[in-house]
Amino acid sequence: MNSITRFFWFCSGAYIPLLKKTPTETHKYVGIGGTVFFTGLLASLSGGYALFTVFDSIWYALGFAVVWGLMIFNLDRFIVSSMKKRNNAWSEWKMAFPRLVFAIILAIVISRPLELKIFEKEINRKLDEKKTAMIAESKDALKAGFSEIDVLEFQKDSLKQEISQAIAFRDKLQQEYDDERFGAKSGQTSGIVGLGTNAKKKEQQLDAAQEALDALRVSHQERIDHIDEEIRQWTILRQAEFEKLQPGIEGFDGLAARLEALDLLSKGSKSIKWANLFILLLFVAIETAPIFVKLIVPRGPYDEMLELSEKGITVFVEEQSFKLEKGSSKRQKDFESKLEMSP
Known part of the structure; x- marks a missing residue:
């Protein structure tokens, strides 16, 4: 159980040594990390199926699924970990807006291949109709030729x-x-x-x-x-x-043909159109959930300690900079004094 908890902490992008010092925050970051992980998993399944429709190869699909899932997981983890809880709500929402837009784009990309899988039977029927029409058109063209x-x-x-x-x-x-x-x-x-x-x-x-x-x-x-x-x-x-x-x-x-068939199905059926919309909204909700969790939850002890650690680093850098500047000034003055004293 501890290994699973640590894994989800890692997925949330939290700094684990600090998180261990705040036991009340652990469940919150387990939830955030789980959301990030399962979003990456869904992205992996979606990307793998999309590539399988293009190359019709299970090995290419598996390879791409792993790479695509890891990439989406890494992006989501970066987005969540880069958001810091401040005392200014407006500033937090303003910083989160670009991340929300990016998350929505990812949700659209992830949901589309899964929509193709969900409506696979209807799409196959539409493709069969299209193939029949293409055969008839080809025969008519050859007949004229x-x-x-x-x-x-x-x-x-x-x-x-x-x-x-x-x-x-x-x-x-x-x-x-x-x-x-x-x-x-x-x-x-x-x-x-x-x-x-x-x-x-x-x-x-x-x-x-x-x-x-x-x-x-x-x-x-x-x-x-x-x-x-x-x-x-x-x-x-x-x-x-x-x-x-x-x-x-x-x-x-292929993928383009299936996307076209799904688009035609959506235009011809309100039920499929609404189903596509709800699926998209579901993935948008899943993809943006970690961001909204970070925005909605109150500032906790982990955020306080993280800000304190960052502030300590900032103060340390300022001190070292001050020492370097003062040391440099002192060395310049000593050098100037030696030059004045020399005959």
Whole structure:
């Protein structure tokens, strides 16, 4: 327990030999030191996660987490230890203001990566939506860039349309031939049952249409097969280009992308916006807590003894300075006297 107490004293930036002489102050500085320590610990977790999203490496993240946590811990310890309790409250608040601003900046930096972790599922969903949109945009761009496929598809459809028209014409002649044989009266038939002259003419027309259709199918199918092969080649090229873009789309998961996704979520959801605000305020409260504790608590015995020690050093320096000046003046006068006495 004593080791833990001494460790938190160290975290608070207090001068331990003086603090031991003021037992009533020990718990206060244990609390201040604990706040500084856990702020550094949260900063370490936050910084480690932020770097993990950038490099996707647990070892880089651990190394950076340790360095970042120690840096924030050292800064907080310096801020708290540099604040001295005086008898002038206004002077204390004026000196604390720059430190409060700096603490708020640190709180914002620390809280942001943890917000990304807290809303990780929502951010992943937003990133998936963004990736889907990017894939669709890439495909549209590639489709416009490979317009040859559309031209070939149009040619293929035109050939199929010609075949369909030939089939429709053949079917029309087939219907007229059947009506002529069975005596169905229409504008194109005589209405006489049997294979008469008109029926034979209709049969000849039907045979000619069928031959034309068969020839058209053969010729057009060759062209369609050739077009299909060209389309296949162009499609392979387009797919290759898309595969070059795909790693960039799949890798759209960095820190900047997640920050952007969190910003979009905050704009689109009031609950997430308020949650982000409360998380930020929580870290601001944690980061500024040691400073406010130092400002709010009354001046205690430790502060009295610390001021006395500093004043003793100041007086000692003034005495030594006075002695040096007087000694120097005396030596100058003695030297001047010797010069006057010399022939």
